[in-house]
Amino acid sequence: MNIIGGLASQLLAGRVAGAMGSNLLVSEFKRFPDGELYTRILDDFAGDNVTIIQSTVNDSDFVALLQLLDACSEAARINVVIPYMGYARQDKRFKKGEPISARAIARAIKADNVFTVNIHDESILDYFDAKAVNLDATPMIGKYIKNMEFKNPVVIAPDDGAIGLARNAASDLGIDYDFLEKTRLSGESVTIQPKNIAVEGRDVIIIDDIISTGGTMAETIAMLKNQGAHGVFAACVHPVFSNNAVLKLFKAGVRGIIATDTIDKGVSVVSVAPVIAAALEAI
Ligand code: R5P
Numbered sequence: 001m002n003i004i005g006g007l008a009s010q011l012l013a014g015r016v017a018g019a020m021g022s023n024l025l026v027s028e029f030k031r032f033p034d035g036e037l038y039t040r041i042l043d044d045f046a047g048d049n050v051t052i053i054q055s056t057v058n059d060s061d062f063v064a065l066l067q068l069l070d071a072c073s074e075a076a077r078i079n080v081v082i083p084y085m086g087y088a089r090q091d092k093r094f095k096k097g098e099p100i101s102a103r104a105i106a107r108a109i110k111a112d113n114v115f116t117v118n119i120h121d122e123s124i125l126d127y128f129d130a131k132a133v134n135l136d137a138t139p140m141i142g143k144y145i146k147n148m149e150f151k152n153p154v155v156i157a158p159d160d161g162a163i164g165l166a167r168n169a170a171s172d173l174g175i176d177y178d179f180l181e182k183t184r185l186s187g188e189s190v191t192i193q194p195k196n197i198a199v200e201g202r203d204v205i206i207i208d209d210i211i212s213t214g215g216t217m218a219e220t221i222a223m224l225k226n227q228g229a230h231g232v233f234a235a236c237v238h239p240v241f242s243n244n245a246v247l248k249l250f251k252a253g254v255r256g257i258i259a260t261d262t263i264d265k266g267v268s269v270v271s272v273a274p275v276i277a278a279a280l281e282a283i
Contacts, residue, residue, distance in 0.1 A: 001280065002045045002075075004068055006054025008061040011264045012083055013053040015273035020281060025050075029064065039067040050075040051280055055084040055263055056105070057240065062086065066108060079283065080111040080130070081276055083262035084238045088120035089210075103127040115279055117262050117272055118165070118209050118237040135279055137237045137260050137272045138165050141207065142172030144258060144270045150203040151230050158182050158192060158208055158220040165207045169235070180223075182216060192219045200228035203255075210238045211259070214245030221252035231255035237272075239265045 001022045005013025007029045017024035025043040032038055037060060050072050056062040065080070072078050090101035102120075106127035114132040119125065125132035145153075153175050157166040159182035170177035181193040206220050217234045224232050234249055239259035246267075249257060261268040 002043075002048050002050045004041060004045075004050055004052045004072070006052060006061065006064055006068055008055045008057055008064070009053045009081075009083060009264070011268075012055075012261050012271070012273060012276070015261070015271055016051075016053060016081075016276050016280070019273050019277035022051075027068070037063050037067060039064055039071065041068070041071050045072070046074050047076055049077040049079070051079040051081060052111075053081040053083065053276070056082060056086040057084060057263055058086065062105065069109065069111065077113075078111040079113040079115070079280065080109055081115045081117075081280075082109075083117045083272060083276070084240070085116050085119055085124075088116075088124055091121045091124055106132075113283060115276065117260075117275070120209060133279065135272070135275050136168065137262070137270070137275060138168035138207070139172055140260065140270050140272060140275060141235055141237070141258060142169040145169065145205060145235070146173055150205075152202040153205060154178065154197070154199060154202055155205045155207055156180060156197065156199075156220070156224070158206060158216050162208045165209060165237070169205070169207050180220060182219075188213045188215050190215050190219055192216075192223050194223060194227070197227075199224050201230050203231045203233065204229045205233045205235055205258075207235045209236065210240055211236045211245060211249075212240040212242050214241070214248040217245075217254070218248040218252040221249065221254050225253045233258060235259070238262050239267055241265060 003017040030038040054065045087101040114130045155170040155177040157179035163179045166177040235258040257267040259267045260270045
């Protein structure tokens with residue numbers, strides 16, 4: 001199998017290729033003077049099976065993924081791994097005239113197999129014109145947390161949508177988990193309803209699929225600190241960290257941040273490469 005790492009997922013593609021003992025193809029990425037992207041796969045692959053690994057954190061990443069797909073049109077089989085899929089939170093039409101952006105993105109990706117990692121909503125998988133499978137990174141986060149030293153820890157999800165993540169991460173550790181109730185007021189602002197969870201004097205690991213503006217995490221951290229939690233840690237699969245999200249978390253009193261390498265950031269201490277490699281080997 002040939003692994004092609006997109007610009008946004010070079011580290012993860014390298015790790016997946018290493019885990020599988022596969023051939024890692026090198027591509028180049030440039031921009032034309034007018035700003036358009038230029039993408040070229042430099043190594044030979046014609047006639048072979050290829051796997052493109054590219055997170056679509058921004059619009060350019062999505063265009064680069066389409067370019068890589070087109071460059072692979074002569075390959076015998078094409079697998080696409082989208083470790084973080086941008087636009088996945090736009091999975092419904094909230095107002096008349098809106099697109100279902102996640103559907104528009106998914107429909108443009110033509111491949112034999114598509115893999116996502118903790119996609120925002122699994123219903124999006126049905127929009128792909130390919131066999132689409134969502135992989136779960138939370139056991140890897142659970143394993144990482146297991147090697148840390150905590151004081152009477154509890155895992156908490158900031159809303160009921162993330163309860164499955166908390167359950168999976170906590171089950172490996174044999175510790176308690178719970179969830180809070182979140183109301184989103186705007187793109188950047190949320191309120192978290194206080195709930196009677198025994199956090200006083202305990203370390204708390206808050207887990208969510210995405211940290212984007214950091215609004216959800218910062219509110220949750222501040223509330224749990226107010227309730228007497230000892231150390232509060234923020235864990236997520238996808239560290240989008242737009243704008244000043246990291247500062248917001250530290251301002252709220254976070255003790256540490258744990259994230260995966262679906263997006264390559266300084267806090268990406270957990271690799272999802274073994275999960276992706278296992279899924280590709282099972283095709
Ligand atoms: C929302 O449903 C997601 O699970 C996350 O809670 C959300 O995307 C986090 O966004 P932000 O960091 O902007 O609050």
